[in-house]
Amino acid sequence: MATASDSKLIKGATGDWEIVVGMEIHAQVASRSKLFSGASTGFGAEPNSQVSFVDAAMPGMLPVINEFCVAQAVRTGLGLKAQINHRSVFDRKNYFYPDLPQGYQISQFKHPIVGEGEVLVDVTPERQIRVGIERLHLEQDAGKSTHDQSPNQSFVDLNRSGVALMEIVSRPDIRSADEAKAYVGKLRTILRYLGTCDGDMEKGSLRADVNVSVRRPGEPLGTRCEIKNVNSIRFIGQAVDTEARRQIGILEDGGVIQQETRLFDPGRGETRSMRSKEEAHDYRYFPDPDLLPLEFDQAYVDALAADLPELPDAKKARFVADYGLSPYDATVLVAERDLAAFYERAVAVGEGRDPKLVANWVTGDIAAYANAVGLPVHATEITPEQVAGLVDLIVDGTISGKIAKDVLALMVGEERGAAPRDIVERHGLRQVTDTGAIEAAVDAIMAANPDKVAQVQAKPTMLGWFVGQAMKATGGKANPQAVNAVLKGKLGI
């Protein structure tokens, strides 16, 4: 476990600075309907078409809680190894804003559904940090105001109003932009494993409020600024760095940091103050009298716990232990639940497969292909069975690794859906291991290039040239080990 290392400190004009980051992540619960109404949560619908009278806060409307959202909050809490509170209370957070129809947000203030937990974050394959979770609570999302459609009007769409959010509050345990990015990435992975949030940052299913402060190493915490609603992992990193540099600039010029809410502008690469959020808030929290305290027993929690999937940390440990993978490969493979499942399926099809070789292919050429077509690996046309077949062909010497790349190309091209072994047969890609044919080719090359034969005696690195020629002569199908052996024998090196 790494502690604060020098590499994370920022060099200022007057010495080193340490960044301190805490985050509030708003994760949309993957529910069909809203937290307190039966309107849909679907993305991208026509204005106000997914709004009930409850969501529009019409007079006399009342909230009734979605039991699925409660269960997902508990499951997420279990995934964060957190304290589950058997009694929690919904409070009203009172403030006026046009996209907040009730004039208050139903949230949980004093008694959240989930208490303290932690997340193990891989900053690099070699370096892990623990980020403490302070709490997780359920709350309503607000609607959406657009301000750029008209010179003197804003427009309000309440489709998001009342959508269930889990606000996950971290401790200020993060010390760099990279750690901040890795934390959000890991949290997103856990949420997606649990299926409690789809983690789609582009659609706003996962948003981060990033609290940044700086201090001299060893000093107490500095004044923080909150950067609201950062909506990509890359921007989170940029926002942390940009804001830290802004604060260091002010402090080194003898200024003081004003605690405030800021907005990250990725286009300009800067954070700026949000005037509308400037006024002093007094949210007047009090328990929502339309709802009773939310209570459940340990049996309810136990049933949800029993049904929890294997989570990324456990899966990674198992991959390292059972498959002999490097921590790096294991980390890459467990980043997405579907990818890990794809990998395990490929390993498990048939018998005696080399799990490391499967991992190399899945995280290498197959991942590269998936990336090129903009799909996750499991969603491409490549099946785990095909990967298993391909690896088997390499292991039993039917094809070389190089030819395997050609087979892969055919698998996603004209031979879509075909078994790798059939592709190899149909295209005559079987590796030439017949020494006779290789010897004939080598003899011909040596006869045609006596000068090179002379040179290679003094300069053994020339051997590569002979290998290349031999492979070319056999249409790339010669077994490279066999070519090497024949050449070494005939050239006497």
Added chain:
Amino acid sequence: MSIDQATVRRVAQLARITLAEGEVAHLQGEINAILSFVAELDGVDVTGVEPMTSVLPMRLKRRADAVTDGGIAPLIVANATASEDHLFAVPKVIE
């Protein structure tokens, strides 16, 4: 406890009620009368007493996660002073 006029103004701002200047002193008097009326509670010992959080001892009702509502945009905006294309229109908000 009694409140001053600055507090009256601050509370009115929190409550989004524009006060005419003449109203402030008047409201201050009324609010202070009510505050002194409720000051009777000062003498009550509530140590160890739980606040009432639910009027009835019952389990919080839960509903199933099903889409049962929505699809009524015209009704949602029907009573609005200003709307366009089923969006509510308000004076421009500066962020």
Added chain:
Amino acid sequence: MSDLTSLTLAEARDAVRSKRLSSRELTEAHLAAMAAARPLNAFITETPDRALAMADRADARVARGEAGPLEGLPLGIKDLYCTEGVQTTAGSRILEGFVPPYESTVSSQLWRDGAVMLGKLNLDEFAMGSSNETSYFGPAVSPWRKPGSNAGLVPGGSSGGSAAAVAARLCLAATATDTGGSIRQPAAFTGTVGIKPTYGRCSRWGVVAFASSLDQAGPITRTVRDAAIMLGSMAGHDPKDSTSVDIAVPDYEAAVGASVAGKVIGIPREYRIDGMPAEIDALWAEGIAWLKAAGARVVDIALPHTKYALPAYYIVAPAEASSNLARYDGVRYGLRVPGRDIAEMYGNTRAAGFGAEVRRRIMIGTYVLSAGYYDAYYLKAQKIRTLVRRDFETAFADGVDAILTPATPSAAFGLGEKGGDDPIAMYLNDAFTVTVNMAGLPGLSVPAGLSADKLPLGLQLIGRPFEEETLFALAEVIARSAPAIDLPSAWWSATAPAAHR
């Protein structure tokens, strides 16, 4: 005015069901009475066309033999209940012209059972008041007058329109709501019966919220039986209200006339307050005597936290109201007063849209919830609620079946007599009724006699949670024992033509 309007709800029900009377005749008689009674200002909105259409449909159902429990019976609806397609104002300018696209659960149950809507009844703005004088649409006026006096009296509040209309025979019965006494106090002032059922007994869905943890729907009627019939239709579980209770609705009407022999009635000494008029005390003593004569046993009980209920109420109710009324911001419905920017629009809209009493309560509520004051005010008041409820629980645990108290500290007062710059004088009206809301219990007000000024006085019965039947049985004993209370002649009707000329 026709005799048809003097029928009780039960009598009219039986007449319609047995086809001795059509709903149309009954409805027309009430519409005529309403038209003649406009000086009472009991209705904010009259819906005669809808009423007649509903009446005709009711008559058709009766003809088919499909009569519901309230088939064809014309009712008034407090304008706090949202009614689909009919303006619902809550007595406030901020909701003037608001037409809900939905129907409150309670009113929809009345229509389910065949009732006919005559219109929407006047009330104090957002149900905040005890005289109906805070209504943006002008005060409702009591049909009662002191003999020999032309001075207008308040019908009580906030359900003043409901009480006035029922007392003046403009409707057979009315819906009302009670947050601190808003059913029982106007019932007592107008010689009518009003019951606030146990919190959670009636759905709050579609009823404009004042203070969510205190609000409860209930009826105002002319007889105990009628109240039982109305509550039978209004009550019931609603999955749309998280605080609505899933307990079967008993046959309340069957309780009317049931024996009360052996019932234990608690008399709380704390309700004998300083300066209480002797006639109220005498009325109370009479009530005790009537219940004893019917075989009930009367015991003295202590409810030591009674005097703290009213000040605690004036923290809890405004606090919840300040939040409940935040939705009236001019964006989605209701009044909008323009401003240079959104903040000014909010401030202007809410300043113009809310009347003085509502603004005052929003201010108080905002203040007691604000940073640094929450613990001292709201939290403490909620703890005092626990103590108030504990007092009742102790009494019930000791075997008390119901508690008898006066309903109000006085008879009805004159229009413009109270309130004004001294809100506390008006608040004291709720001293006897508010404890019931704070504890979530059922409470019923039944007419029991007349004051020296010949104005109605009521007694209040407080029951165990969900034991409304006990209250109906006891109230019927009081109603049968009490002297007849006759409404003065219809002075309002005589002036009606003049007003129209």
